[in-house]
Amino acid sequence: MKSQISQAIILHHTDYGEADRIVTFLTPDHGRLKGFARAARKSRKRFGAALEPFAEVKLHWAARSSGDLISLRDAELVTLRSGLRRDLETLTLAGYGCELTEVLFDESGVGVEVFQLLQAFLDHLDGEGYSVEARLLMEIRTLSLAGYVPHLQHCADCFGPLPSGPVSFSAAADGSLCPACDGGRATLKVDRMTLGTFGKILQTPLTSFTGFRLSSQSRLEGQALLNDALQRHLHRPLKTLKFLNRFSPQETIEKSS
Numbered sequence: 001m002k003s004q005i006s007q008a009i010i011l012h013h014t015d016y017g018e019a020d021r022i023v024t025f026l027t028p029d030h031g032r033l034k035g036f037a038r039a040a041r042k043s044r045k046r047f048g049a050a051l052e053p054f055a056e057v058k059l060h061w062a063a064r065s066s067g068d069l070i071s072l073r074d075a076e077l078v079t080l081r082s083g084l085r086r087d088l089e090t091l092t093l094a095g096y097g098c099e100l101t102e103v104l105f106d107e108s109g110v111g112v113e114v115f116q117l118l119q120a121f122l123d124h125l126d127g128e129g130y131s132v133e134a135r136l137l138m139e140i141r142t143l144s145l146a147g148y149v150p151h152l153q154h155c156a157d158c159f160g161p162l163p164s165g166p167v168s169f170s171a172a173a174d175g176s177l178c179p180a181c182d183g184g185r186a187t188l189k190v191d192r193m194t195l196g197t198f199g200k201i202l203q204t205p206l207t208s209f210t211g212f213r214l215s216s217q218s219r220l221e222g223q224a225l226l227n228d229a230l231q232r233h234l235h236r237p238l239k240t241l242k243f244l245n246r247f248s249p250q251e252t253i254e255k256s257s
Contacts, residue, residue: 001082001097002063003013003031003060003061003062003073004015004059004060004061004062004063005059005061006027006029006030006058006059006061006069007027007028007056007057007058007059007078008025008027008033008056008057008058008095009025009054009056009057009098009119009122010023010024010025010050010053010054010055010056010057010061010116011025011032011053011098011099011102012025012053012098013095014052016036019030019038019040019041020036020037020038020039020040020041021036021037021041021047021051021123022034022035022036022037022069023035023037023040023041023051023255024102025057025061025071025183026114026115026118027059027115028111028112028115029112031105031111032101032105033047033061033070034069034070034077034101035050035059035069035071035072036066036071036072036073036074037174038071040072046073046074046075047074047075047183047204049077049080050075050076050079051075051097052080053095054080054081054084054094055078055079055080055115056078056079056081056119056122056175057076057077057155058075058076058078059072059075060072060073060075060076061073061147061202062075064232068110071115081094081122081123081126081226082126083125083126083129084126084171086198087129087130088130089129089130089247090125090130092129092130092137092240092243092244093125093134093244093247095240096121096135096238096241096244097118097121097122097125097138097241098118098185098237099238099240100138100139100230101117101118101142102147102234102239103235103238104116104142104144105145105146106144106233108145108248111252112147113145116206117138117141117142117145117206117207119207120206120207120208120209121134122136124209128209128210131213131229132219132223132248133209133213133214133219134209135223135244136198136208136214136219136222136223137203137212139226139230140198140201140202140222140226141201141206141231143226143229143233144154144202146180146233148228148232149202150169150171150174150175150176150225151175151176152175152176152195152196152198152199152202153176153195153196153199154176155177155178155181156173156174156177157173157174157178157181158178158181160178160180161178161191162176162178162195163178163179164192166190166192167189167190167191167192168182168185168186168188168189169186169187169188169189169195169228170185170186170188171187171228171231171232172185172187172232173185176190177222183220184192187228188221188224188225188228190221190224191217191221193217193218194217194218194221194225197214197218198218198222207238208234220245223248232234
């Protein structure tokens with residue numbers, strides 16, 4: 001088996017047997033992989049804390065002749081990101097970012113930009129902690145990298161301009177709809193200014209999370225439209241989402257009738 005070395009972010013792990021561990025991780029060059037770490041829970045020298053969720057590591061591994069799991073030889077810890085465990089909100093948001101990345105991208109769909117986005121997101125939370133803005137930036141950028149970002153600043157059907165004020169929005173219709181194209185399909189009403197704000201966010205650097213301050217209306221409406229968009233493309237419910245929503249705005253926005 002040819003040995004390889006790769007930078008990686010640990011997404012999660014599962015204990016196996018008395019001492020082994022199955023680890024899912026993200027790499028910039030090989031995408032998302034799953035490996036078997038023999039005696040990981042006993043070997044402090046080979047693995048130590050390097051296989052903990054959110055850790056960034058340098059992994060030594062080799063592909064196995066059969067089966068889907070690669071063989072993990074050892075791991076060098078780069079950063080544990082201990083700041084992610086400062087409070088429950090930050091820890092939950094970090095777990096959500098990892099789960100969202102894992103579910104939205106299969107092994108073949110993960111590239112360097114996906115790794116860089118998750119890396120920057122976790123680094124930001126490690127230093128600054130939880131914020132609604134960090135969640136929304138992660139969500140819309142992840143959708144964009146996956147090719148699923150909805151039409152925001154023009155009509156998804158006719159590509160014409162949108163009116164000022166409340167705009168009809170439906171992820172099932174691929175985004176914003178002008179009054180002529182709506183036809184009762186919209187599930188939400190989102191202010192034109194909110195759509196413009198998120199359109200501008202998509203033009204900012206992928207790894208930038210600092211300095212974003214959204215209005216309460218943009219946070220509320222942005223979360224509603226991104227929830228709508230994400231639910232359309234996720235092939236299973238996210239375990240972290242229900243818990244994460246406890247920390248999000250509790251108001252409801254106008255539903256399109």
